[in-house]
Amino acid sequence: MRCPYCKEQQDKVIDSRSTEGGAVIRRRRKCLECNRRYTTYERVETTNKLLVVKKDGTREPYEREKLFASVRHACFKLPHSAETLGSLVDEVEEAVFREFEKEVPSSFLGDAVSSRLRKLDKVAYLRFASLYLQFRLVDDFIQEARNILDGEHTDVVGQQELFKDE
Ligand SMILES: [Zn+2]
Numbered sequence: 001m002r003c004p005y006c007k008e009q010q011d012k013v014i015d016s017r018s019t020e021g022g023a024v025i026r027r028r029r030k031c032l033e034c035n036r037r038y039t040t041y042e043r044v045e046t047t048n049k050l051l052v053v054k055k056d057g058t059r060e061p062y063e064r065e066k067l068f069a070s071v072r073h074a075c076f077k078l079p080h081s082a083e084t085l086g087s088l089v090d091e092v093e094e095a096v097f098r099e100f101e102k103e104v105p106s107s108f109l110g111d112a113v114s115s116r117l118r119k120l121d122k123v124a125y126l127r128f129a130s131l132y133l134q135f136r137l138v139d140d141f142i143q144e145a146r147n148i149l150d151g152e153h154t155d156v157v158g159q160q161e162l163f164k165d166e
Helices: 063-072 082-098 106-120 122-133 137-148 152-162
Strands: 012-021 024-031 037-043 051-052 057-061 103-105
Touching: 051 106, 063 082, 063 106, 063 122, 082 106, 103 106, 106 122, 122 137
Parallel strands: 051 103
Antiparallel strands: 012 024, 024 037, 051 057
16 A cells, blocks of 8 residues: 555555445554555455355356345345344355455355344244255255244244245
């Protein structure tokens, strides 16, 4: 980074933090020449460049909107605000950008979303899992559904009705 004061290119990052839910990384830098400090903002445009590697090996550009839509779809008619779902997607993106630079396996995205949905809302989790995760074996899905429904007998009727909305 070129120092805005002395134009030298020797700098040290003093502090970096992500803002706007991980979309922007703010770095506090110190010029090693003149010792002055300045701030740079790194916008995650890699969002557009990040590729999702699908199970069959094909790649497609990562799109936040698409991920958000899948989460919103899973939460259809469930009492969760757009903010809640937005921060869930933020968390997923932060996890992705921490680990991957250019390509992320679709399975990582799926797991990252489903583990968070599971904590948020079990109905949403089951919907997401059935729609996007493609359980490896049908048995896995049945077992998973059984585990969840076993824990929530009182809600079973309500949940079945919600499922009909799909
Ligand atoms: Zn300088």
